[in-house]
Amino acid sequence: MAVFSDVQFTPEVSVDALTDSIAKLMLSKPKGIMILCSAQAASWGRDFKQCINGLDVPIFGGVFPGLIIDSRFEPSGILVAGFVSNIQVSVVENVSTSSPFSSNLIPMPSSVNSVMILTDALSRQIDAYLQHVLRFVPESCSVFGGGAGTLEFTPQPCLFSAAGVHQDAMILVEMSTRWDLAVGHGWEVMAGPYLANSTDDNCILELNFEPAAQLYKRVVQEHSELHFDEHDFFDIAKTFPFGLARLDDSVLIRDPLKVEGTGLICAGDVPENTMLYIMCGDADKLILAATGAVRKAVSAFCDTHQVSDCFLFDCVSRQLFLQDEFAKELDLIDREIAQPYRTVGALVLGEIELDQSGILSLHNKTAVAALAQAQSQDAT
Amino acid sequence: MSEMSRTLQIISIQHELAMSIGLDLNLDNMLQLFLERAKKRLSLRSAVVFKEAPRSKNDSDLLCYPYDHRLDDTNDWLSEQVYDFIQRELTNICRQRGDNFYYFFKIPKFGAISFERKFTPIDDIVINALLPLFRRLAVSCQACLEHQNLVDEISNRKAVEEQLRMQTYQDVLTGLPNRKMLNINLQSLLTNAEDHGQYGAVFFIDLDRFKLINDTLGHSVGDELLINITSKLKGCVRRDDTLARVGGDEFILLLSDIGPTEQSAVAKATKVAEKMLGITRDSIELAHCAVFTSFSIGIALFPSPELNVKKTIAEQAKQLVKHADVAMYKIKHTSRNGYLFYRQELQIMSAFRSEVEQRLHVALREDAFELYFQPMVNVAGEVVAAEALLRWHDAKLGWVGPQDFIPVAEECGLIVDIGQWVLRQTCELITQHLDWFEQGTLRYISINISPRQFSQPHFVEQLLEIIEEFSFPHSYLRLEITEGVAMENITSAISIMKALIAHELFFMLDDFGSGYSSLSYLHRLPLKSVKIDRSFVSKIDQSTDNQVIVEAIIYISQHFSLECVVEGLETPEEYAYFHKKDVAAIQGFHFYKPLSRIGLVNTLG
Structure with a gap:
C-alpha cells in the first residue's frame, strides 16, 4: 500500500497556488500533509498561516533550493504530498541559542517506526540537537531528513508547521511507516589525512597546525591545476569536499562553503582533532554510488517485503556539481521505484541519516533515499 | 585504505579522543563531551559510564552518565555485565548480545565504561589504542570529583557567609537593611x-x-x-x-x-x-x-x-x-x-531643645522650679479648688514656658523626678494649709500626672510613699491625667487608678474632647471628674457647635456621676454661658490667673 494518498505539484509559487494544491490533495483524505516549496516561499509569513487555517491534519514542510518529483528536478514550484497514515509533528524552536537539554522533547512511543527531521540549515548546534533527539527515538527506528533553506544562505523562515513558519528550528515528524535508508555519495580520497587541530563548530581553523584555507588551497591547486585566484572559491571547492574518516572506513562528507579569515566554513560541524581527507569525484562515480545504494537497498527488500514510495533528500551541491547529469541520477533512482509508487523529495542543505551502527549524522554532498515498506491501509 | 592511512586513522582517533578528555571540570559535562565524541568516531550505538564498583548486581546507583540511557531491560543486563567485569582482573572485555557487541573497560579508581557497537566488532588494534585513554579518563574523573567537592565547600562557605552577612546587615523581621x-x-x-x-x-x-x-x-x-x-x-x-x-x-x-x-x-x-x-x-x-x-x-x-x-x-x-x-x-x-x-531653624530649635534638657537637670538639682496655683471656682464665682502648675525661670534661659520644657522633660525622662517634686511641694502646701480644706475654702488641689510618670513600673507605690510622708486626708489631692495617658494601656490604667482610689486618691480627666474622646473608655475609667477641653470653651457663646458638644459632655458626665469642670474660661460672655450650667467648677483667666504660692495664700486668706 502506498504511503502517499496523493502528490500534487505546481510550478507556480504563490499562496493561491498552495491553496489550490492543498484543496486538490484534500480530496484524497490525507492524515497528514507535507509541503515542500522553492525559495520564493520564504517570504510568505502570515499568509502561509492563513492558507492552512482550518485544516485539521498535521502539517509540516520547508523551503528548499529545489524539489524532486519522480524522476524530475524542479528548481521552482510547490510540492504537496498527503499521508495515508497518521503522523505526529513537533517543532523545536531556538536551536542555535537554547541548549538541547532544555528542549521539551519526550520519548516517542514504540509504535513510531521512523522519524523525519527537517532543520533550518543555518542553525548552529544542529549536530548536538540531532544527538539529543536520538535519545528519544525508539529502538530500530529509522531517522532521515535534511536541511531547509535557500542558496542565498541568509537566515529566514524556512520551515512549515500548523503553527506557521519557523526559523532557527527543527521539525520532527513521527511516522508508523517503516522506511529503509539507502545512502551514497561516491566521493573518493584525493589527499590526506590532515589533522583538524583547531575548529570552531562548522569552521575549520587549522589543518596540520597550518591555517586551514592556506593548506586546502595549496593541496587542491597541486592536484587540480585550478587556481583559486582565478575562480570563485566555491566553484572549485564544490568539487573537492572534505571527508571525515570513520572507523568503519565510511567517510562523512563536509562541503567547504567559503573562506573566513584563514579558516574554512563548512556545511556541518567538524569536531576538533578529527582526521580529514580532501576528496574528489566524477559524475559517473557519484551517480553510481547513489543509485547503487538505492538498488542495493531495494534488492535487500525483495525477500521480505515490497518497496512502495520513496523520499529522496539529495544534496544541492551534488546538483550543482553534476549539473545536467543530475537528471540521470534522479532517473536511475526513480527507476528502482515500481509504478504506481512515487519519488518525492528536495534538494537539501545537509542530509540527515541514522546509520545501521546507530550513528545519526549530518552529511554533505550525499543522497539519502528513504524507501517505504508497503503497509496496510489501517496502519497508524 | 592503506596500512599507513589506517595507522594514521587510529592515531588520529586516539589523539581526538584523548584531547576530548578533561575539557570541562563538571563531571557530567566532561563525560558527555568524551562519550559523544567516542560514539561518533568509533561508530558506537551507545556509550555509558558506570561509577564505582557496583555493590550488587542490581545496583540502581550504578549508572553515572548519561542519566537518561535507554530505560529497557538492557540496563539490567548491562549492570550485571559490569558487576561481573569489575570482579575480574581484566582491563577490558567484550560481550555479544544479539547483533550488538558490548565492550567494557575499567576506569581505574572510578568505575567502568561500556561501548556498544551494532553489527560489526571493533578491531583489536583500535581496542588497544583506546586502553591508555581510560587511565587519562580516570584522572579527569577524579579531578572533576575533587573540583566538585571544592565547589560544594566554597558554596557552603558562601552560604554561611551570606547568612552571616544577612544577620549583620539585615533586619530579621522585615528583611530590610538595618x-x-x-x-x-x-x-x-x-x-x-x-x-x-x-x-x-x-x-x-x-x-x-x-x-x-x-x-x-x-x-x-x-x-x-x-x-x-x-x-x-x-x-x-x-x-x-x-x-x-x-x-x-x-x-x-x-x-x-x-x-x-x-x-x-x-x-x-x-x-x-x-x-x-x-x-x-x-x-x-x-x-x-x-x-x-x-x-x-x-x-x-x-x-x-x-x-x-x-x-x-x-x-x-x-x-x-x-x-x-x-x-x-x-x-x-x-x-x-x-x-x-x-531647615536650619529646626536645628536651632533642636539645639534649644538640647539646651533645655541640659538646664532642666540643673533646675532639678538647684530647685529652680516654682509651683503656681490656678484657682477653680463654682458657678457663683467662689473658689472651690486649685490646679498646681509648674513654672520655671532659668538663670540662663529666662522664663521657659511649660509648652517648651514639659515635652522635653517627658522625652528625656526627667518628668518623673519633676513630677515627684511637684507632688511633694503640693503635699507640703496642703499640709501647711489644712484649714483651707477643713473650713471648706478648698475641696482639693490637683496635680498633673504625665504619661511617662503614669507608666512607671512602681508609680502607685512611689506616689503613696511620698504622700505618706505628709499627714492629710488624701482626698485633698487630686490627680489629673490626659486621655492619652489612659489610652496608652487602658487595662493597666484602670488597675492603677483603682489602686489609688482605694487610698482616697481621685482622678480627673484633663483636656477631655481634645484627643480620643471615646465614650466607651469614659464609662470604664474610674474617674471623679472630667475637664472640658479649653478649645470647646473658647468663644462658646458664638459657637453653637461647641455648645452642642459641651451640653453633651455635661449630660454624659451627669449620667456617669462625674463632676464636670470647665477650663480655659476667659471672658464674661463665656462665663455667662456656663453661669447656669450644671458644672462643678470653672477654671480660667476670667476668674484667676495662676497664682504664686504667696498669691494663693493671700487670695484664700
Missing part, C-alpha cells in the same frame, strides 16, 4: 553625590501610635503591621533605593538621583512622601484586625551647605540622618501624619 547597611549605603551615596551632580534625600519615617498598637493589640499584631507597612513602603520607592528599618517603628529611606536642582529634588521627594502618607489614608488590613496609623516623615536633602564638608563622610552621614530626625521630630510633635523638610 542601620549598619544603611550607613554603608548612605556613605557610598554621599561619596558619589558630588560627582553625579544629582540631589539625594534621606527620609526619617516614624510610624505614629505604633507603641499604642503594640501594647493594646499585642506584639504579634505589631510585627504583622510592620511587615505590612514595609511591603507598602517598598511599593513607594524604586528598586535601587535603600529602605532600612532602624528602630522599632522607625524607617529610613535613601533616595538617590532625584534631580539636578534643589527645586526638582524637593518636588520629587514631596511626591514620594505624599505617596507614603497615602498608604495610611485607609486602615491597614491585618489578618485579624484593621488598624489606623500614620507616618511622621522628616526629609533632609543632600548635598547641602549645612553638611560640614570638612567632616568625614561617616560624620556627614550621621549629621544627615540627624537632620531628617530633627524634621521628623518636629512634625511628630506638631501634627503627625505629615512630612517636613529639614
Whole structure:
C-alpha cells in the first residue's frame, strides 16, 4: 500500500497556488500533509498561516533550493504530498541559542517506526540537537531528513508547521511507516589525512597546525591545476569536499562553503582533532554510488517485503556539481521505484541519516533515499 | 585504505579522543563531551559510564552518565555485565548480545565504561589504542570529583557567609537593611553625590501610635503591621533605593538621583512622601484586625551647605540622618501624619531643645522650679479648688514656658523626678494649709500626672510613699491625667487608678474632647471628674457647635456621676454661658490667673 494518498505539484509559487494544491490533495483524505516549496516561499509569513487555517491534519514542510518529483528536478514550484497514515509533528524552536537539554522533547512511543527531521540549515548546534533527539527515538527506528533553506544562505523562515513558519528550528515528524535508508555519495580520497587541530563548530581553523584555507588551497591547486585566484572559491571547492574518516572506513562528507579569515566554513560541524581527507569525484562515480545504494537497498527488500514510495533528500551541491547529469541520477533512482509508487523529495542543505551502527549524522554532498515498506491501509 | 592511512586513522582517533578528555571540570559535562565524541568516531550505538564498583548486581546507583540511557531491560543486563567485569582482573572485555557487541573497560579508581557497537566488532588494534585513554579518563574523573567537592565547600562557605552577612546587615523581621547597611549605603551615596551632580534625600519615617498598637493589640499584631507597612513602603520607592528599618517603628529611606536642582529634588521627594502618607489614608488590613496609623516623615536633602564638608563622610552621614530626625521630630510633635523638610531653624530649635534638657537637670538639682496655683471656682464665682502648675525661670534661659520644657522633660525622662517634686511641694502646701480644706475654702488641689510618670513600673507605690510622708486626708489631692495617658494601656490604667482610689486618691480627666474622646473608655475609667477641653470653651457663646458638644459632655458626665469642670474660661460672655450650667467648677483667666504660692495664700486668706 502506498504511503502517499496523493502528490500534487505546481510550478507556480504563490499562496493561491498552495491553496489550490492543498484543496486538490484534500480530496484524497490525507492524515497528514507535507509541503515542500522553492525559495520564493520564504517570504510568505502570515499568509502561509492563513492558507492552512482550518485544516485539521498535521502539517509540516520547508523551503528548499529545489524539489524532486519522480524522476524530475524542479528548481521552482510547490510540492504537496498527503499521508495515508497518521503522523505526529513537533517543532523545536531556538536551536542555535537554547541548549538541547532544555528542549521539551519526550520519548516517542514504540509504535513510531521512523522519524523525519527537517532543520533550518543555518542553525548552529544542529549536530548536538540531532544527538539529543536520538535519545528519544525508539529502538530500530529509522531517522532521515535534511536541511531547509535557500542558496542565498541568509537566515529566514524556512520551515512549515500548523503553527506557521519557523526559523532557527527543527521539525520532527513521527511516522508508523517503516522506511529503509539507502545512502551514497561516491566521493573518493584525493589527499590526506590532515589533522583538524583547531575548529570552531562548522569552521575549520587549522589543518596540520597550518591555517586551514592556506593548506586546502595549496593541496587542491597541486592536484587540480585550478587556481583559486582565478575562480570563485566555491566553484572549485564544490568539487573537492572534505571527508571525515570513520572507523568503519565510511567517510562523512563536509562541503567547504567559503573562506573566513584563514579558516574554512563548512556545511556541518567538524569536531576538533578529527582526521580529514580532501576528496574528489566524477559524475559517473557519484551517480553510481547513489543509485547503487538505492538498488542495493531495494534488492535487500525483495525477500521480505515490497518497496512502495520513496523520499529522496539529495544534496544541492551534488546538483550543482553534476549539473545536467543530475537528471540521470534522479532517473536511475526513480527507476528502482515500481509504478504506481512515487519519488518525492528536495534538494537539501545537509542530509540527515541514522546509520545501521546507530550513528545519526549530518552529511554533505550525499543522497539519502528513504524507501517505504508497503503497509496496510489501517496502519497508524 | 592503506596500512599507513589506517595507522594514521587510529592515531588520529586516539589523539581526538584523548584531547576530548578533561575539557570541562563538571563531571557530567566532561563525560558527555568524551562519550559523544567516542560514539561518533568509533561508530558506537551507545556509550555509558558506570561509577564505582557496583555493590550488587542490581545496583540502581550504578549508572553515572548519561542519566537518561535507554530505560529497557538492557540496563539490567548491562549492570550485571559490569558487576561481573569489575570482579575480574581484566582491563577490558567484550560481550555479544544479539547483533550488538558490548565492550567494557575499567576506569581505574572510578568505575567502568561500556561501548556498544551494532553489527560489526571493533578491531583489536583500535581496542588497544583506546586502553591508555581510560587511565587519562580516570584522572579527569577524579579531578572533576575533587573540583566538585571544592565547589560544594566554597558554596557552603558562601552560604554561611551570606547568612552571616544577612544577620549583620539585615533586619530579621522585615528583611530590610538595618542601620549598619544603611550607613554603608548612605556613605557610598554621599561619596558619589558630588560627582553625579544629582540631589539625594534621606527620609526619617516614624510610624505614629505604633507603641499604642503594640501594647493594646499585642506584639504579634505589631510585627504583622510592620511587615505590612514595609511591603507598602517598598511599593513607594524604586528598586535601587535603600529602605532600612532602624528602630522599632522607625524607617529610613535613601533616595538617590532625584534631580539636578534643589527645586526638582524637593518636588520629587514631596511626591514620594505624599505617596507614603497615602498608604495610611485607609486602615491597614491585618489578618485579624484593621488598624489606623500614620507616618511622621522628616526629609533632609543632600548635598547641602549645612553638611560640614570638612567632616568625614561617616560624620556627614550621621549629621544627615540627624537632620531628617530633627524634621521628623518636629512634625511628630506638631501634627503627625505629615512630612517636613529639614531647615536650619529646626536645628536651632533642636539645639534649644538640647539646651533645655541640659538646664532642666540643673533646675532639678538647684530647685529652680516654682509651683503656681490656678484657682477653680463654682458657678457663683467662689473658689472651690486649685490646679498646681509648674513654672520655671532659668538663670540662663529666662522664663521657659511649660509648652517648651514639659515635652522635653517627658522625652528625656526627667518628668518623673519633676513630677515627684511637684507632688511633694503640693503635699507640703496642703499640709501647711489644712484649714483651707477643713473650713471648706478648698475641696482639693490637683496635680498633673504625665504619661511617662503614669507608666512607671512602681508609680502607685512611689506616689503613696511620698504622700505618706505628709499627714492629710488624701482626698485633698487630686490627680489629673490626659486621655492619652489612659489610652496608652487602658487595662493597666484602670488597675492603677483603682489602686489609688482605694487610698482616697481621685482622678480627673484633663483636656477631655481634645484627643480620643471615646465614650466607651469614659464609662470604664474610674474617674471623679472630667475637664472640658479649653478649645470647646473658647468663644462658646458664638459657637453653637461647641455648645452642642459641651451640653453633651455635661449630660454624659451627669449620667456617669462625674463632676464636670470647665477650663480655659476667659471672658464674661463665656462665663455667662456656663453661669447656669450644671458644672462643678470653672477654671480660667476670667476668674484667676495662676497664682504664686504667696498669691494663693493671700487670695484664700
